[in-house]
Amino acid sequence: MELKLKLNFILVTSNRRGGGIMAQISLNDIFSKYTSKKPIFKDKDTLSIRFTPENIPHRSEQINQLAHILAPVLRNEKPSNVFIYGKTGTGKTLIAKKVAANLEIVAEPNNLKIIYINCKMRKVTDTEYRLLAQLIEFFGEKVPYTGLPTSELYNRFFRLLDASRQNVVLVLDEIDSLVDKIGSLFLYNLTRINQDLEKTKITLVGISNNISFLENLDSRVKSSLSEEELIFPPYNATEIKDILTERSRIAFHPETITDAAIAKCAALAAQEHGDARKAIDLLRVAGETAERIGSNQVREEHVDIAQNKVDTDRYIETIHSQPKQSKIVLKAVLELYKKNAKGIQTGDVYDLYAKICQKNNIKSLTQRRVSDLITELDNFGIISTVNISKGRYGRTRKINVNLSGTVVSKIEEMFSKEL
Numbered sequence: 001m002e003l004k005l006k007l008n009f010i011l012v013t014s015n016r017r018g019g020g021i022m023a024q025i026s027l028n029d030i031f032s033k034y035t036s037k038k039p040i041f042k043d044k045d046t047l048s049i050r051f052t053p054e055n056i057p058h059r060s061e062q063i064n065q066l067a068h069i070l071a072p073v074l075r076n077e078k079p080s081n082v083f084i085y086g087k088t089g090t091g092k093t094l095i096a097k098k099v100a101a102n103l104e105i106v107a108e109p110n111n112l113k114i115i116y117i118n119c120k121m122r123k124v125t126d127t128e129y130r131l132l133a134q135l136i137e138f139f140g141e142k143v144p145y146t147g148l149p150t151s152e153l154y155n156r157f158f159r160l161l162d163a164s165r166q167n168v169v170l171v172l173d174e175i176d177s178l179v180d181k182i183g184s185l186f187l188y189n190l191t192r193i194n195q196d197l198e199k200t201k202i203t204l205v206g207i208s209n210n211i212s213f214l215e216n217l218d219s220r221v222k223s224s225l226s227e228e229e230l231i232f233p234p235y236n237a238t239e240i241k242d243i244l245t246e247r248s249r250i251a252f253h254p255e256t257i258t259d260a261a262i263a264k265c266a267a268l269a270a271q272e273h274g275d276a277r278k279a280i281d282l283l284r285v286a287g288e289t290a291e292r293i294g295s296n297q298v299r300e301e302h303v304d305i306a307q308n309k310v311d312t313d314r315y316i317e318t319i320h321s322q323p324k325q326s327k328i329v330l331k332a333v334l335e336l337y338k339k340n341a342k343g344i345q346t347g348d349v350y351d352l353y354a355k356i357c358q359k360n361n362i363k364s365l366t367q368r369r370v371s372d373l374i375t376e377l378d379n380f381g382i383i384s385t386v387n388i389s390k391g392r393y394g395r396t397r398k399i400n401v402n403l404s405g406t407v408v409s410k411i412e413e414m415f416s417k418e419l
């Protein structure tokens with residue numbers, strides 16, 4: 001009813017200025033595509049990252065291993081800590097959550113508490129204080145937003161943990177970003193805590209996309225966190241195709257998606273280190289594209305269009321989630337790239353980076369740290385760097401920007417708002 005009123009309003013107001021019929025026809029066109037055509041999606045939510053599928057092909061080994069590692073909680077014994085790693089979209093979060101959920105079903109209600117924290121979440125894990133406050137809130141106690149000494153928070157957490165006899169499993173997903181933000185002292189404290197607890201045992205499950213994360217940790221934290229290690233290898237094209245076929249059965253109406261389109265999504269995602277998330281994103285966006293164009297079937301050409309959009313969105317999202325310093329480094333790179341696309345060197349980036357910091361009253365990092373941030377941007381695929389020797393002047397790195405014009409202008413827009 002409300003929609004009709006609005007449409008009439010558009011018609012009336014724009015009629016006075018002329019061109020009103022056009023407005024009516026094009027709107028009707030758009031909406032009738034949605035009402036007259038058979039819909040493509042049966043349940044689009046099943047293609048969102050929040051959805052947990054019932055069937056999980058090609059991961060039974062990892063599921064079994066993790067289940068065996070954590071099963072001792074069912075006998076009130078403490079399991080080993082586990083470190084899980086593998087590239088993005090290899091199913092780490094899915095499997096950790098699935099195994100945890102099943103454990104919770106089987107365990108005696110009061111004997112097991114599983115706490116899942118995604119360390120990439122802003123506000124929750126930006127400081128040691130926020131993280132401890134969050135943990136305390138899991139046990140039902142409120143903590144003021146700021147103001148207490150951290151040691152007091154540790155004491156409260158400790159008291160709550162040990163209040164009754166139980167096993168606590170703390171899943172720290174994207175744990176590397178936690179250490180980036182607050183250092184590794186928190187992990188050190190956590191790995192030592194069992195020595196002082198009388199009734200409770202706490203087990204850590206750390207998850208990371210970054211394989212070298214462990215190497216940079218204090219050796220005691222490292223050995224404690226990785227008592228057990230689980231590796232999630234990338235999926236190949238066939239495995240991704242199985243995952244997509246399974247998922248499209250619940251996401252799409254029968255025969256609204258072609259095998260060729262599924263195979264193409266799988267092939268593209270397999271090229272990108274076997275990333276199931278990318279594959280599912282492609283499938284969803286290809287479906288939306290087909291729907292928008294008015295096609296009654298998702299075909300290969302819709303996947304091509306989806307590929308462009310998904311890539312753009314991912315770069316933007318990755319860059320958006322970077323810390324400010326990293327954004328400034330990228331801003332410097334992009335400004336140099338505009339002037340001279342071929343000759344960007346790390347030294348020039350640093351100089352410009354320092355200038356931008358000064359102009360914005362931001363404390364600049366050392367050349368060494370900026371060099372690390374450049375490596376990180378390289379790891380994300382945003383830029384690529386090659387080492388070159390400058391003879392007796394040492395070495396430098398030459399930088400290439402891997403972003404399309406569209407992505408660059410979107411990023412510039414983002415930076416002009418944020419920086």
Ligand SMILES: Nc1ncnc2c1ncn2[C@@H]1O[C@H](COP(=O)(O)OP(=O)(O)O)[C@@H](O)[C@H]1O
Pocket residue numbers: 048049051052053055056057058059086087088089090091092093094095243276277280
């Ligand atoms: N074996 C699988 N079967 C079904 N869906 C999967 C499988 N592996 C990953 N997915 C899906 O792919 C996406 C990415 O998985 P996720 O667990 O978030 O990856 P990671 O945590 O390793 O980055 C999610 O939507 C997940 O449901």
Ligand SMILES: [Mg+2]
Pocket residue numbers: 092093094173
């Ligand atoms: Mg994950």
